[in-house]
Amino acid sequence: MRVSLFITCLSDVFFPNVGQSVVKVLERYGAQVDFPQAQTCCGQPAYNSGYHREAREAARHMIDVFADSNYVVAPSGSCVAMIRHYYPELLKEEPTWREKAEALAKKTYEFSEFLVQVLQVDRIDASLHASATYHHSCHMSRGLGIKEEPAALLEQVNGLEMEELPYCQDCCGFGGTFAAKMSTISEAMVDEKIKHIEETGANVLIGSDMGCLMNIGGRLRRTGKDVQVMHVAEVLAQGGAK
Amino acid sequence: MSVQPLEFFGRVDKALMDEQLRKAVPFTQDRLRGGRFQAADELGNVEEWRNLAAQIRMHTIENLDSYLEQLTDNVEKNGGHVHFAPTASDAVAHVLRIAKEKNARSVVKSKSMVSEEIHLNKHLEAEGVRVIESDLGEYIIQLAGETPSHLIAPAIHKTRTQVAELFSGVAGRTLSDATAELCQFAREELRREFLEADIGISGCNFAVAESGSIVLISNEGNARLTTTLPKVHIAIMGMERLVPTWEELDIVVSMLTRSATGQKISVYMTAMSGPRRPEDIDGPEEFHLIILDNGRSDILGTAYQEVLKCIRCGACLNVCPVYRHIGGHAYGGVYSGPIGAVLTPLLEGYEEWKELPYASSLCGACTEVCPVKIPLHDLLIEHRKDEVENGFTSWQEKLAFKGFGYLTSHPFLYDKAVRASHMATGWLSNEGVIETGPGPLAGWTNVRDLPRPAKQSFREWWKNEKGGGSRGS
Amino acid sequence: MAAKEREEFLNRIAGKLGRARRSGVKPPRWDTKPYAHLHQGLDHEGLVQQFIGNLRTLQTEVLRVSPEDAGQALDRIFESASVRSVVYWDDERLHAIGLSRLLDEKGVVHRAWDTAVDEQELRNYTAGVEMGIAYAELGLSETGSVMLWNGGGRGRLVSLLPPVFVVFLSEKTIVPRLTEAAEYIREKVPGQLPACVNFITGPSRTGDIEMDLAFGVHGPGKVYVILLKG
Numbered sequence: 039m040r041v042s043l044f045i046t047c048l049s050d051v052f053f054p055n056v057g058q059s060v061v062k063v064l065e066r067y068g069a070q071v072d073f074p075q076a077q078t079c080c081g082q083p084a085y086n087s088g089y090h091r092e093a094r095e096a097a098r099h100m101i102d103v104f105a106d107s108n109y110v111v112a113p114s115g116s117c118v119a120m121i122r123h124y125y126p127e128l129l130k131e132e133p134t135w136r137e138k139a140e141a142l143a144k145k146t147y148e149f150s151e152f153l154v155q156v157l158q159v160d161r162i163d164a165s166l167h168a169s170a171t172y173h174h175s176c177h178m179s180r181g182l183g184i185k186e187e188p189a190a191l192l193e194q195v196n197g198l199e200m201e202e203l204p205y206c207q208d209c210c211g212f213g214g215t216f217a218a219k220m221s222t223i224s225e226a227m228v229d230e231k232i233k234h235i236e237e238t239g240a241n242v243l244i245g246s247d248m249g250c251l252m253n254i255g256g257r258l259r260r261t262g263k264d265v266q267v268m269h270v271a272e273v274l275a276q277g278g279a280k
Numbered sequence: 281m282s283v284q285p286l287e288f289f290g291r292v293d294k295a296l297m298d299e300q301l302r303k304a305v306p307f308t309q310d311r312l313r314g315g316r317f318q319a320a321d322e323l324g325n326v327e328e329w330r331n332l333a334a335q336i337r338m339h340t341i342e343n344l345d346s347y348l349e350q351l352t353d354n355v356e357k358n359g360g361h362v363h364f365a366p367t368a369s370d371a372v373a374h375v376l377r378i379a380k381e382k383n384a385r386s387v388v389k390s391k392s393m394v395s396e397e398i399h400l401n402k403h404l405e406a407e408g409v410r411v412i413e414s415d416l417g418e419y420i421i422q423l424a425g426e427t428p429s430h431l432i433a434p435a436i437h438k439t440r441t442q443v444a445e446l447f448s449g450v451a452g453r454t455l456s457d458a459t460a461e462l463c464q465f466a467r468e469e470l471r472r473e474f475l476e477a478d479i480g481i482s483g484c485n486f487a488v489a490e491s492g493s494i495v496l497i498s499n500e501g502n503a504r505l506t507t508t509l510p511k512v513h514i515a516i517m518g519m520e521r522l523v524p525t526w527e528e529l530d531i532v533v534s535m536l537t538r539s540a541t542g543q544k545i546s547v548y549m550t551a552m553s554g555p556r557r558p559e560d561i562d563g564p565e566e567f568h569l570i571i572l573d574n575g576r577s578d579i580l581g582t583a584y585q586e587v588l589k590c591i592r593c594g595a596c597l598n599v600c601p602v603y604r605h606i607g608g609h610a611y612g613g614v615y616s617g618p619i620g621a622v623l624t625p626l627l628e629g630y631e632e633w634k635e636l637p638y639a640s641s642l643c644g645a646c647t648e649v650c651p652v653k654i655p656l657h658d659l660l661i662e663h664r665k666d667e668v669e670n671g672f673t674s675w676q677e678k679l680a681f682k683g684f685g686y687l688t689s690h691p692f693l694y695d696k697a698v699r700a701s702h703m704a705t706g707w708l709s710n711e712g713v714i715e716t717g718p719g720p721l722a723g724w725t726n727v728r729d730l731p732r733p734a735k736q737s738f739r740e741w742w743k744n745e746k747g748g749g750s751r752g753s
Numbered sequence: 754m755a756a757k758e759r760e761e762f763l764n765r766i767a768g769k770l771g772r773a774r775r776s777g778v779k780p781p782r783w784d785t786k787p788y789a790h791l792h793q794g795l796d797h798e799g800l801v802q803q804f805i806g807n808l809r810t811l812q813t814e815v816l817r818v819s820p821e822d823a824g825q826a827l828d829r830i831f832e833s834a835s836v837r838s839v840v841y842w843d844d845e846r847l848h849a850i851g852l853s854r855l856l857d858e859k860g861v862v863h864r865a866w867d868t869a870v871d872e873q874e875l876r877n878y879t880a881g882v883e884m885g886i887a888y889a890e891l892g893l894s895e896t897g898s899v900m901l902w903n904g905g906g907r908g909r910l911v912s913l914l915p916p917v918f919v920v921f922l923s924e925k926t927i928v929p930r931l932t933e934a935a936e937y938i939r940e941k942v943p944g945q946l947p948a949c950v951n952f953i954t955g956p957s958r959t960g961d962i963e964m965d966l967a968f969g970v971h972g973p974g975k976v977y978v979i980l981l982k983g
Contacts (some may be wrong), residue, residue, distance in 0.1 A: 039325065039579055042591070050698055051698055051701055051733045051737055052731050052733060052734060052735065054736060054737055054740075054741050055736035057741070058738070073739070075742075075743075078688040081688060083681075083684065084681050085666060086661060088663075088666070088669075089665075090668075091679050091681065092685030092688075093691040095688065096685065096688035099688060099689040103691075104610075117694055138562070151640045167661075174644035174646055177644075177741030180643070208601045208643075208645075209366070211601070212641060214640025214641075217545035217641075218721065218722075218724045219638055221726050222293065223296070223606060224727060225727040227601050227604075227641070228728070230604075235593070238302040255730030257729075307964065324793075328785055329787045331785070332783060336780070338784070342770065344773055345763040345764075345766040345767045345776075346774075346775040346778035347778065350777070351755060352759060354943070356754065357943070358948070361754065362757045362759070363758075394965045415961075416962070416971075417959075420961065422819075433960065433964070440962050459962050460967060462957065462962060463962070463967040465952060467968055467970050474874075475880060484847050490942055491938075491946055493946070499958050500970050500971045500972065501913065501956070501971035504913050508910060508949070525939065526938050526939050526942070527939065528780060530788075530931045530932050533931065534931065545970070547952050548951065548954075548957075550950070551950045551951075552948060553946045553948055553949075553950075556948050558905060559868060559904065560868070560903075560908075561875065561908065562872065562876065562908050563949055581771050582770035617811060636963055673805055676799075688772075704895055
C-alpha cells in the first residue's frame with residue numbers, strides 16, 4: 039500500500055524525529071511511504087488568523103502536491119482537520135478546486151486513524167516502560183472525532199501504563215497564534231493542563247499534535263517539570279522486533 | 281455603545297489576577313457543565329435533539345417576518361400592546377413613555393439580558409424611577425454596582441461574605457453569611473418591592489406566535505411576581521426569540537433547561553397571553569410587548585445569520601476554557617463567553633471589540649455543546665477574516681501572512697527557508713532552546729520555551745536517507 | 754401598535770433576508786420525535802411512580818389518596834407545616850372534595866379566591882397567609898411538574914405568595930412530558946387560553962450565592978402534591 043507522508047511544517051522544522059518515527063512505523067505495518075518534496079504547509083495559521091486568500095494559496099498548492107497520492111497521512115490532527123473540513127470550504131466558490139479539495143479530503147488521514155482504520159493493524163509490536171497519560175487535541179477529538187484510536191494503539195505497547203488525563207476535553211491553550219497573541223490567557227490554560235498531567239503521576243505525556251505538545255512541553259521545560267513529551271508515533275517506534 | 285474604563289487586555293489582566301474569580305468560575309463551570317452532560321446522557325440521543333432544535337430555530341429565523349406578524353396580531357387579540365424598537369433608544373423611549381403615563385415611581389425587574397443591552401436601568405433612574413432587580417443574582421450585582429459575569433448565574437464572582445456585606449448594608453444590621461438567612465432577607469425585602477411596584481419589566485425566553493404568549497423560564501419565582509403583581513407588565517423581547525407553536529416550544533425549552541443547568545425543566549415555566557381577562561382579579565391590567573432589533577436584522581442574510589438561533593442557555597460559557605480563566609467581565613459587554621465574542625462585534629462593531637474574536641484557541645467546545653448547533657468557533661474565524669478585510673489588523677501581520685502565502689505556494693523557496701531555519705536561529709538559541717524570542721515570538725517565549733529548529737529538518741533527512749523525494753515539485 | 758411601525762420593521766427583516774415579505778407561514782412537519790423513546794416502557798402506573806419519584810428528588814412530598822381520604826392527606830401536611838390561615842382556588846373540584854369543611858375541621862382561617870371581593874383586600878390577605886391550595890390540570894411524569902390553568906376564581910397569587918403550596922392533582926391526568934401538555938394547550942388555541950398558565954415543578958430555588966442551593970427565596974419554599982386516585 040503506497041502512502042504519501044504529509045510531514046507538517048512543525049514536524050519538518052522542529053521535530054523531524056516524529057516524522058522519522060512515522061515512516062518507521064508505517065513501513066513496519068506494511069505501507070510503502072513516499073514523501074512529495076514540494077509539500078509546504080497546510081495553511082492553517084493563515085486560515086485561523088483570517089487571511090483566507092493566503093490560506094487558499096497554500097491549499098491549492100498542497101492539493102496539487104498530493105494529486106497523485108492514494109493515501110496521505112499526517113502526524114497531526116489539526117492539519118488533517120484543516121484539509122478535511124476547511125479545504126473544501128475555502129475553495130467552495132471555485133468548482134474545479136472544490137472537487138479536488140474534496141478528493142484530497144477523502145484520502146487524507148491522521149496517523150493513528152490510518153493505522154487503525156485503513157492499515158487495520160491489530161497487533162502493535164512496541165515497548166516502552168513508562169507511566170504515561172495521553173493528551174487529546176481539540177482538532178483531533180472534536181474536529182475529526184478520533185478519540186479511541188490512539189488509546190487502542192497505546193494500550194498494546196509493552197510495559198506502558200496509561201493513566202487517564204482529568205479534564206481531557208479542555209484545551210491546552212495552544213490555538214496557534216493564540217498562544218502568542220493572548221499569551222497570558224494561554225498561560226493560564228496550559229498551567230491548568232499541566233496541573234492535571236501532574237495529578238496522573240505520569241512521567242510521559244503522549245499526544246498526536248505537535249502544536250499542543252510544543253506548547254505543553256515548552257511550558258513544562260520553562261517551569262522545570264520533569265515530564266517527557268512524545269508523539270504517538272515515537273512511542274510506537276520504540277522497541278519491538280526489527 | 282459601552283464606555284469601558286479598561287481596554288480588553290487590561291480587563292483580562294485584572295481577571296487573571298483575581299484569585300477569587302479564578303476559583304469561582306471553574307467551580308461554577310464544573311457544576312453547570314456537569315449538569316448539562318448528565319442531562320444529555322439521560323436523553324440518550326442528544327444529537328437528534330440538537331438537530332431538531334437547530335432546524336426549528338433556523339426555520340423561525342428564515343421566516344421571522346411572518347412569525348412576528350402572527351405573534352403581534354395575537355398579542356393584540358389578547359388585549360396586549362405591541363411596540364417595535366428598531367434601536368436601543370427606541371426601546372428605552374417606549375419604556376419611559378409608559379412609565380411617565382403611569383406616573384410610575386418604582387419598577388421591579390426580572391432577569392432580562394436585552395434590558396441590560398439597552399442600558400434600561402440607567403435611563404429609568406435618570407427619570408427618577410426606582411428600579412429594583414429581583415432575580416437574586418441580579419439583585420446582588422445591582423447592589424454592588426456591577427454587571428453580570430455569567431449569562432445564567434450573574435453573581436458567581438461574589439462570595440457569600442461579599443453578599444452578606446451588601447445585604448447588611450440594606451438591612452441596617454449585620455447579617456450572617458449563611459445562605460438561608462441571606463435568602464430570607466432577600467425574600468422579605470423584595471416581597472415589599474413587588475407588592476408596591478407600579479410596573480413589572482421582564483424579558484422573554486420565548487414568545488409563541490400561534491397564541492401570542494410570552495413564556496418565562498425561572499427557578500426563583502421572581503419572574504412570576506414581577507409579571508403578576510404590578511398593574512402594568514412590560515416584556516422586552518429580542519426580535520428573534522420566538523417559536524411558531526407550542527410544539528416547537530416543547531423542544532427548545534427542553535434543550536434550554538438541560539443545556540443551562542442540567543435541569544429537565546425549570547421550577548417555573550409561565551406562559552402569559554395578554555393582560556388579565558375580565559373575570560380575573562389578579563395579573564396585570566396592561567401588557568406591553570417591546571420587540572427589539574438593535575442590530576439583529578443586520579445579521580440576517582450574512583455569514584453570521586446562525587448566531588440568531590441562540591436560546592441564551594449559557595452552555596458555551598460553561599465549556600469555554602478561555603471563559604474559565606477570565607470570567608465574564610473581561611469580555612467587557614453584556615454577553616460574554618463564546619456567544620459574547622461572536623455577538624458583541626456584530627451588534628456594536630469592531631472598533632471597540634476587535635480583540636474578542638481572537639480571545640479563543642478555536643477548541644470548538646462551544647460548537648460541540650450548543651443546543652442549536654451554532655458553529656461558534658467557525659464564526660470567530662469569520663470575524664477574524666472580516667477584521668483582516670476591514671483593516672483591523674496591523675500592517676506587520678498583513679505583511680507576514682502575505683509572505684506566508686507566497687512561501688507556502690512556492691516550494692523552492694519554502695524548501696530553502698526550512699533548510700536555513702536552524703542556522704538563522706543560532707543567535708537566539710541556547711543549547712537547542714529559544715528562551716527569549718524577538719517581536720511576535722515574545723508572546724510565546726514569555727510563557728514557554730521554544731525548541732530551536734532542528735539541525736537537520738525532516739525533508740533533509742528524507743533526502744539523505746531515502747535518496748531524494750518522489751514526484752518533485 | 755402603529756401599523757406603519759410594524760410594516761417598516763418587518764419589511765426590513767424581509768429585505769435583509771433577500772426576499773419579499775411572507776405571511777401566514779406554518780412550520781413544516783418535523784421529521785423526528787426525539788422524545789419518543791423516553792417513556793416507552795412505562796404504563797400509566799409507571800408514569801405515576803416516575804412522577805412521584807421526581808418530586809421526591811425535589812424535596813416535595815406526594816400524598817397519594819382516594820378523594821374521600823383527602824382530609825387525611827391534609828392532616829399529614831398540617832402536621833409538618835405550621836399553618837394558621839389558608840387561601841384556595843374557587844374551583845368546583847376542590848368544592849367536590851369538601852375542602853372548605855376539611856379546613857374548618859383543622860381550625861384554620863380560610864378563604865376562597867373570590868372574584869367578587871375587593872382585589873387589593875384579597876391580595877393583602879393572600880400575602881399574609883401561610884398556605885395556598887390549588888387544583889392542577891395536568892401532571893408531567895418526566896419532571897414532576899403540575900400545570901395550573903389560572904383564571905377567574907383560580908387566582909395566580911394562590912400558588913405564588915404563600916410560603917407553602919399544596920396542589921391537588923388527579924392521577925388520571927398525569928401525562929408523560931411537556932410534549933403532551935403542549936398538545937393539550939394547542940387544542941385550546943385560539944380563544945380558550947387563559948391569561949396565565951403555570952408549570953410548577955417543586956419549590957422555588959436558587960443557587961445564586963456560591964452555587965449553594967436554597968429554597969423559597971421568592972416563590973413557595975415548600976410544595977406538597979395531593980395525588981387523587983381513580
